[in-house]
Amino acid sequence: RLYKDLAYLFGLVTPREDYAEEAAQWLTLLREKLGPGRHKILELGVGAGHNLSYLTNDFEATATDISPEMLELCKKLNPGVRLHQGDMRDIRLGRKFDAVLIHDAIVYMLSGDDLRRAFATAAAHLEPGGIFITGPDYYRDTFAGPRLEHFTRSNEALELTYIEYACDPDPSDTTMEIIFFFLIREKGQLRIEHDRHTTGLFPRPDWIMLMQAAGFAVEPRMITSGGAPHELLVGTLSQVP
Template sequence: MGAGDKMNRMYDEFAHLWPLISHHSDYEMEAVHWRNALTSELGQGRLRILELGVGGGNNLHHILYPNCDDSLSADAACHGEHMRRDLPAHDVTVVDPSAKMLANCKRLNPTVAQHIGDMRTVRLYEKFDAVLIHDAVCHLMSEDDIGATLATAREHLRDGGVLIMAPDWYTETYPGTQLDAGIRRDVTPEFVSIEFDHDPDPDDNMLESVFVYIFKGADGSARVEIDRHITGIFPLSTWLALMEAAGFRAKTLPYPVHEDGRDGWLLVGKLNASDDARLRDRVTAQ
């Protein structure tokens, strides 16, 4: 996050509720596409992976543990037998601006190395086979933000390394106002989460998501908390053009994971030293 950015309440004071809002068992099918993309681009074998904006690490968990049995729990950890039986499939380093979300990620993925940082500016001075950014890319609200994040990815990739990203929305696929809600009666206090997504101004590149958290007290009272998120939305062509400008050979892969049936795409960028050299030459010439 930048110096002027304010962290959303979901990732700070309500971070302990993350497993109730978004449990790792919801990500099993998504992770299949990420694992397939990694294998297709880099082959079989153990990889060094950097995930930027890892959040609670739900998607990452299924990349590291393909045999996860999806044990449902009210905390961030996974209590499945595979956690005692299987080694994680890859060596992973993660970055996130929220220490509390990193704590959730660590409980779910205990072997990962962690760093607090902003995906636009962080520099670890290491090279990786792959850089992953799940839906955290939605928090990039300008083309400059996207460009800075792509520079971070390029800085951390070896020659031939791969960047994979997954925006929730593209301008072409945004269906309009959305509403989602869930109830957890198996925790105390009983917890309800409601998510309302809409586009206040179709002429800009921003969406608003309003999260409502309702806590039912032992006396029957209801405490209501509100958390507003502003995220970015861009055409698919913009993403691909910015990736190419940053030195990646960009393409899309089908990503049919959305419950509403809308089209989804993974953004995949391959980094090659020769391409990167040509990019530097173009910048120097300018």
């Protein structure tokens, strides 16, 4: 629901400014790998386009997402970006790019086959030597759940109290659950909505193995996100399997 009928809350749940610190490091990394110039980049699973919005001044951007509601939000924030609706596991645009990015949407890959297909999509849109950057929120090896996050934010239309609970009900599989509660105060009335997402949770070696199987030489790079260390996996396409 967060990406459909509750998509209008997204700007309060994850404001654009929350992405500034991390996006600056993605920009530095892209410049390091691609060099100067207005290179062509593709983001798969762009969502509302918050991270991408910090890159569009420097790069010619194209983006995809499975949700039409999120693409509408992205269009408002990034009017110059070419947008396409589609699933990162099988979309093919028939074009090549200098770099492919998958930000936090990668968490919705629930199986090893899902990851394999997403990485194949990235490879299909790159020439040899092209760059692929992604990074999961959690690895199974290091997930110390359950975890709880909550805050209250408001805009001119409403006040939102947001509660997020992340847990791993079955440590033997490749998924975890994130449960959201939205307490929405609008026009003097309070209503409560909820949403439940199943996301992927894989051992770190599986990520690297599957990227390598897709033809990427993998380089882990540490950045900070929200003041905390966060690992990105940077792939250079050596060959298309």
